[in-house]
Amino acid sequence: MNSLHEDVARILLERARSYEGSVERDEIGAVLSAGDGIARIYGLDGVEYGELVSFDSGALGLALDLDSDDVGVVLLYGENAVREGETARRLGKAAEIPVGQASLGRTVDPLGTPLDAMGAVIADRTMPIEKKAPSVVERKSVGAPLRTGTLAIDAMVPIGRGQRELIIGDRQTGKTAIAVDAVLAQKGTGVVCVYAAIGQKASTTAQVIETLRRAGALEYTVIVAATAKTSAALQYLAPYSACAVAEFFMERGDDVLVVYDDLSKHAVAYRALSLLLRRPPGREAYPGDVFYLHSRLLERAASLSDALGGGSMTALPIVETQGGDISAYIPTNVISITDGQVFLQSDLFYAGVRPAVDVGLSVSRVGGSAQCKAVRKLAGRLRIDLAQYRELAVFAQFGSDLDKATQDRLEHGERLVELLKQGQYEPMALSEEIVLLYAAAGGYLAGTKPEGVAAFREQSLRFFKYRKPEILARIDASGDMDAESEAGLKAGFEELAGLKKAE
DSSP states (O other): OHHHHHHHHHHHHHHHHHOOOOOOOOOEEEEEEEETTEEEEESOTTOOTTEEEEETTSOEEEEEEEOSSOEEEEEEEOTTTOOTTOEEEEEEEEOEEEESGGGTTOEEOTTSOBOSSSOOOOOSEEEESSOOOOOGGGBOOOOSBOOOSOHHHHHHSOOBTTOBOEEEEETTSSHHHHHHHHHHTTTTTTOEEEEEEESOOHHHHHHHHHHHHHTTOGGGEEEEEEOTTSOHHHHHHHHHHHHHHHHHHHHTTOEEEEEEETHHHHHHHHHHHHHHTTOOOOGGGOOTTHHHHHHHHHTTOOBBOGGGTOOEEEEEEEEEESTTOTTSHHHHHHHHHSSEEEEEOHHHHHTTOSSOBOTTTOEESSGGGGSOHHHHHHTTTHHHHHHHHHHHHHHHTTOSOOOHHHHHHHHHHHHHHHHHOOOTTOOOOHHHHHHHHHHHHTTTTTTSOGGGHHHHHHHHHHHHHHTOHHHHHHHHHHTSOOHHHHHHHHHHHHHHHHHHHHO
8 A cells, every 4th residue: 555655656746847837828809899890809919910810709800900909800700700898819820721732623712611512621731821922032034834725825925934914804805714724724734723713703603613624624723712702801811822822832843823813803802801990091992002912912923943843833813904994003003013914805805806815905024935936936927917907907997998918918917816716715735826826927828718717727727636646746745846847737738728729
């Protein structure tokens, strides 16, 4: 019995000696008011900007307004459950999203909660939603092309991996279609895609997801959705969450394409939050830091140096204009941040020119250095010819007596317009783009009426696909057109011309 007492005493003494006391500090506050997705809290003196705050009711919020008397918290979840007098606690961490290889093919909200009824996402790690952009020394020049599968863009407004290219235009002019085509075009290239649906109708987002699923593109795509029915706070976080997911893959060494659809609605959601937080309104009632809102997001797109793995993040932000006014506040802000823009003209769209790319207002400031050499060579005069055609067409409608040179130039422009037309969700392979550009540059379209260009295009692609598949395979494998491929294209078009004459 004495030995048992001695053993107990020895164990208690050892535990007492090894005990290391610790004190956990839990900072709490009280809700002064709650409504419209905003809670004012008294007592959280040490809370930091962007820190998560939890409530006894189970709600979760984000501290975005630090006043001397209280803290303004935007509610992410449970906004209707928060009551006056309720206790709120600091969580001591910023907003994060779980990411990993298992994220591919999934649809999640801005905090990583699954929305697709496929169970929890198995995360490799969590990434902070807000993060400092890579510095200049951590980047390298844009040098590799990112093909969108849209001939008009790849030929005249090329995009490089690590670039930020704005897609801008009025409502219902095909902005989302171009972005989705770019995602579809990455199939088999190893590029990971992230699509952020910001303030879109749930039905529209569902259609995009279904389009990706039918094309087999969902397996390399992550969807981050904050639809119109979700809170303004989640819509505000959505593009940053999508960027964080993209950064996980970029830092792993992968090339990533991220689409922000769209930043106009993102700015509206932030404006709503700012006004509810009693921040002073500025131009068009937007807060003074609305430029920083998008600059700190888009600056995170980069082509990382080889020392950091050589990954890249290419951003395709979408902005909606009103009546084609690209000089409005948000469009001019985003244009000044990005490396170029693809402007979609509503008049062209309604005239049946789709994609409705306005070559006069569209530009890519860095993508040309990453463009495929063959495409750059073949499309050298394409932009000039189209711009001249559009200018001549305006004057030609006022007169009927046109000289032969003007008529020929107008007809050549009409043929080019028809050649660049492309169906929705039908991205083209590099070899197909080179075939069509070679036909235009080599003069093989010269004898074709504008109304017959569509048939010529289909016939040419079908001829090379079934009669000369080795040429297409060689171009796709090399990513360019060498002398042998060029000779094969020339011989193929001459053979095709002979077959037409025989008919």
